Amino acid sequence: MIPLKKALTSPVGRKFVMSISGIALVLFVIVHLLGNLTLYVPDGGETFNRYAAGFEAMGPFLYVIELGLLAVILIHIGWGITTAIKNRKARPEDYDESTETKGGPSRLSLASKNMIVSGVVLGFFLIVHIWHFRVRKDFVGETTEVDGQEATNLYAMVHEAFADPFWVVFYVGCMVFLAFHLRHGFWSALQSLGAMKPEWSKAIYAIGFFVAVVLAVGFMGIPLYIYFVDLPPPV
């Protein structure tokens, strides 16, 4: 047990845990965005609610998946925070100065230095988001029917949320931090896992940038589309 703890908290082990958990979370975010894109289907929420009801139909198995997801999120955050604290302690001089290299600024760009800031914002976003969309059930039109069965009307919930400009700004703002976090995280994970030759560095950074922008813009589009295009007039 102790050697495993030692391995996972060694500098290499820390990078490995952060990379694997980060990649798992990116996969979740991709699947989550693909599912949420059904909000664009102009059928009054039938497709989106059917997709969401599919998860409800999993019953207790859904809780197992959610607990697994929560564990990965907590591991990623826990390792991230303790690694940042360790790195700061090991580097007494100013972080900015230490990133300068003879050949100009290193890959530790603004995004890299701000991983902890964007990570903290995303942690806060997740707490608010899960309360807002997963835990809270007091929205208008709480239930609907999917294939003759009663189901939660998550389509109504999302539309109710994004009728409020506060939530539109909150979600769009947080997605900017998601873009920064993913852009550097993607590159960093592949580098840590040794999946990257030095000559691939630029290309992988460009792919990371692309993935980050596509995901962040994909999520941002939902509140913006609902608020500006898809919101039915109040009755």
Ligand code: HEM
């Ligand atoms: C406009 C953007 C987003 C929309 C419309 C949205 C929508 C939703 C909805 C409707 C749920 C509840 C699902 C259910 O109760 O079955 C949910 C849960 C969740 N969302 Fe999002 N989401 C968005 C962005 C994000 C982002 C960017 C992340 C991660 C960075 C995220 C992470 C999660 C997590 C972890 C859950 C809980 C999953 C579960 O317990 O099953 N969401 N989201």
